[in-house]
Amino acid sequence: MKKANVAINKDLCKKCTICVHFCPRKVFRIDQDGYPIISHPEKCTGCRLCFLHCPDFALEVEEELDD
Amino acid sequence: MPLADYKQYVAMDRLPSIWCPGCGNGTALKALALALAELEIPPDKTLLANGIGCSGRVGDYVRCHRFHGTHGRTLAFVTGIKLVRPEIKAVCFLGDGDCAAIGMSHFVHSARRNVDIATIVVNNFNYGMTGGQFSPLSPHNAITSTSSSGKPEPDIDICKLADVAGANYVSRTTIYHVTEMKNYIKEALGKKGFSFVEIISPCPTYYARYNKLGNIIQQLEWLKDKFIPIEKYNQMEDAEKENFFWRGRLTDRNLPDLLSAYTLGSRG
Ligand SMILES: Cc1ncc(C[n+]2csc(CCOP(=O)(O)OP(=O)(O)O)c2C)c(N)n1
Numbered sequence: 001m002k003k004a005n006v007a008i009n010k011d012l013c014k015k016c017t018i019c020v021h022f023c024p025r026k027v028f029r030i031d032q033d034g035y036p037i038i039s040h041p042e043k044c045t046g047c048r049l050c051f052l053h054c055p056d057f058a059l060e061v062e063e064e065l066d067d
Numbered sequence: 068m069p070l071a072d073y074k075q076y077v078a079m080d081r082l083p084s085i086w087c088p089g090c091g092n093g094t095a096l097k098a099l100a101l102a103l104a105e106l107e108i109p110p111d112k113t114l115l116a117n118g119i120g121c122s123g124r125v126g127d128y129v130r131c132h133r134f135h136g137t138h139g140r141t142l143a144f145v146t147g148i149k150l151v152r153p154e155i156k157a158v159c160f161l162g163d164g165d166c167a168a169i170g171m172s173h174f175v176h177s178a179r180r181n182v183d184i185a186t187i188v189v190n191n192f193n194y195g196m197t198g199g200q201f202s203p204l205s206p207h208n209a210i211t212s213t214s215s216s217g218k219p220e221p222d223i224d225i226c227k228l229a230d231v232a233g234a235n236y237v238s239r240t241t242i243y244h245v246t247e248m249k250n251y252i253k254e255a256l257g258k259k260g261f262s263f264v265e266i267i268s269p270c271p272t273y274y275a276r277y278n279k280l281g282n283i284i285q286q287l288e289w290l291k292d293k294f295i296p297i298e299k300y301n302q303m304e305d306a307e308k309e310n311f312f313w314r315g316r317l318t319d320r321n322l323p324d325l326l327s328a329y330t331l332g333s334r335g
């Protein structure tokens with residue numbers, strides 16, 4: 001069940017890969033160019049650890065509203 | 068829980084920043100913006116003042132009052148600003164060289180006078196902007212561009228110095244401890260008088276490379292492993308302490324700040 005939406009702004013990303021390594025749910029992987037991509041969006045629980053660790057304001061995590 | 072509106076403090080249109088990939092300055096800025104947002108301190112009542120250095124570029128990326136001081140002197144300028152505009156929430160964002168080398172006497176006297184300023188020092192253990200020279204806060208034996216066989220001088224615990232000098236609030240955390248960092252900044256912002264948060268930060272380009280701390284992930288893991296809660300640290304034998312650093316709250320008190328001391332005079 002999907003609980004949150006995580007989005008990467010590639011224009012701000014410097015490929016430090018901190019998000020990839022510190023996401024407890026392994027939502028990200030690294031693409032051919034070294035950028036993080038979201039490979040498992042459904043696993044995101046909205047903990048925002050990636051957002052808090054990102055030094056470059058390149059990540060947003062939005063919780064999905066229950067309907 | 069929805070996020071407090073941190074972006075109102077951040078000049079998103081000026082990003083990406085000049086900081087190197089993985090550099091902790093951006094992470095510290097985000098923690099500060101979140102802390103300001105959670106406390107609902109309006110941007111037009113906030114002053115972000117910085118010195119010179121990589122950390123000193125922070126003012127370029129904020130949306131609030133900003134002041135770019137000369138190297139080491141920011142606290143002196145902001146003391147003046149606070150005396151004429153006491154209602155402003157003043158935050159000084161400094162580097163370890165800025166605060167503890169050229170700016171050391173301003174730092175000690177700002178703490179002693181208990182000026183109502185929240186000071187954040189992003190301590191990356193070296194002078195990032197000028198090429199990785201050691202600062203008074205670089206650990207003893209650290210490899211830097213001015214100590215290729217290890218820094219021969221001892222370092223100084225800037226938090227303990229702030230405490231004995233008279234600061235009302237002192238704490239230390241690291242860039243790894245993101246939630247603790249935001250909470251300590253919130254505590255500092257909420258405190259009247261001189262408050263001080265030291266944030267140990269990775270400099271992947273110089274300090275980490277010279278000291279073979281590995282990639283940015285390994286550097287953050289190093290911060291996680293080496294910086295232990297002060298309560299645990301204090302129980303260690305002296306020999307064991309050599310391998311660790313403490314983090315946590317050192318000081319929390321409510322002595323009158325500079326302006327109150329003047330207003331109350333000897334009646335205080
Ligand atoms: C009066 C003066 N002296 C020296 C310098 C050169 N200088 C620029 S930045 C800097 C040190 C920066 O180190 P730090 O404060 O630790 O900040 P960082 O770059 O690591 O964030 C120095 C010595 C200067 N700009 N002004």
Ligand code: SF4
Pocket residue numbers: 085086087089090091092121122191195196269270271272273
């Ligand atoms: S030189 Fe070091 S402190 Fe300066 S931006 Fe690069 S990583 Fe950050």
